[in-house]
Amino acid sequence: MARTHQALSYNDIRDAVDCIAGAVRPVTLAPVDPGAIPSSGVGQCQVWLALEFMQFSGSVKLRGAQNLVSTHREDATLPTAGLTIACAGNAGLACAWAAKTTATRAAVFVPATTPTRRIDELQALDADVRRAGVLQSEAEAACRDYAASSGALLVDASQDRLFAAGLGTLMVEIHQQIPDLDTVMVAVGSGGLLTGIATAASHFGVRTVAVEHEDHCGLHVALELGPVVEIGIDLIAADTLEARRVSAMALDAAQRFDVRSILVSDNDIAAARKALWEHRRLMVEPAGATALAGLLTGAYTPEPGENVCVVLSGANIDQWSPPFRQPDYPR
Template sequence: MHQLRYGDIKAATDRIAGHVRPVTLTRVDPGAIRTAHRDPLDDRPEQPCEVWLAMEFMQHTGSFKARGAQNFIEAHRDAGTLPEAGVTIASGGNAGLACAWAAQKQGITATVFLPETAPAVKVAKLRGYGADVRLVGAEYAEALAACEEFAAATGALASHAYDHPLIAAGAGTLLEEIHQQIPGLDTVVVAVGGGGLFAGVTTAAQHHGIRTIAVEPENCRALNAALEAGRLIDVTVDSIAADSLGARRTSAMALHAAQQDGVHSVLVPDNEIVRARQALWDHRRVAVEHGAATALAALTSPDQHAPNRDLPTRPATPSRSYRPGNGEKVCVVLCGANTAVNTLVKQPEN
């Protein structure tokens, strides 16, 4: 098992510089996020927390996945290991879009396998990036098997949505940019699906002494379940955010990163994910995926076993929210916006 290291993140940062959009940060209105109850022994002057939003949904292809895909293909190009058959992946979501985009930039073919039930809009978008789209079977597992068979038969380079060190390291470049823009950052809050973004961001965050809050839907808890079990296990997937966070099993890289100091695991219910997503639209006219809103929901959900910066890393009872401490600087990653805008409630006009 490859354990992601900070050197992998630094190499990815250099490799993709100039090929991806630098992240845009915006500050949440002071007082909008509640802070934790103060420790009676804390004699520091009372200060509000400082919360920032990382608008990574403005990235190429609409999500952070462009970073990992670009790093994956650039690394193979530099090593001379990009085959004539191009690259292949089984994914109709953000990873497939990012892979097709990065391949198009390098002038190689991306062959993307999807189930026959894939929405026509996703197929059209993939083809817009120049992908050769193959519709196989009724479920993702069948598309994945066909992708693996294709790679073996043609020599195409097989990519992965999250479980690859180059993919995770590319995702981790996001934290490097955030760290440069927010001096003294204490905490980064990130949604977790398969664990590529989490593993990359956490590896970079630990190097800089920054805490990571790993947020999952209550019923898409592959990382939280692995932490409890102390090993990788399969979980059932049933959440409104399952389209982007619905991995049945997290990666070994993600579990290793989560077992280090300075990581909190938080589970949020679907209704709080919906509420956080709607709030972003109501107050900022920002439309993100439910997966992206999952990270924000950790800060806006009601207090239930909520850890703050002074509590142990992994409380026995799963946390349902995160409350920043006195004067804490926090950045919430809004990781993607490939979503149906018509699912947001339109506010009545005055």
């Protein structure tokens, strides 16, 4: 039966848990050793790292893509033409992975400037990669035209409730392992992950802290100004968080569940990546370390005894890249 909820609910997430069971890797949680990461934000509390960058396809986005594809197949609403998405990053990789494992066609639209490595990764998953324009907005327009002409399912990872519900399954798994969790910290781009995490966290009575890059803070601005606003795009370290706007779904979840919003800088993110490398030899993309940056800078300071889980998602990096060096981005 097709889902008709107007806003994401915990029941949607419970449905997703059943739907993706066996199709994703269960999250691994690792405790931060006391004193291992010196910071004003880490005092007399327990911090856990949710290592979701070890998920199939390299990010939590697979949970959303798997739930979307599997649910449409179950409901007999998946077109013969398959699905299409405009994204060369983690959402595109996740959709390509979910499509391949369910024998579904996937057309992924990317700007002509997309690095060859990302194209190779998508094609290795049998995705039909189509270059369109120079800007992301041009790729999105071409993707919409393709969906209209082919009948393919148009995927918007930031707005789709099935996608967000799948992402929320991560919080269910975290709570199963840490039933006395007080706070979960998550990075925000366009807001799909925030929607799922905040919805599930609220059900368990867990506080959600949303961490954004200071130059791409659509949620932070929207919480202050009210409407969903569009922001300019500059090059930042956490390039997978470069969303022009936070989704209406994410803003609604943030307001309903009293999500706390904090900001970090490129340097903060670089320091968090360095801390992960020095503490556990973990290499994550900048977006994957953004939530931790919010803790290490003291932008969010836990209370003594507080149980905090930080979501690390995103392994979309070159294997030869230094794990924490900050490149020079043009401004």
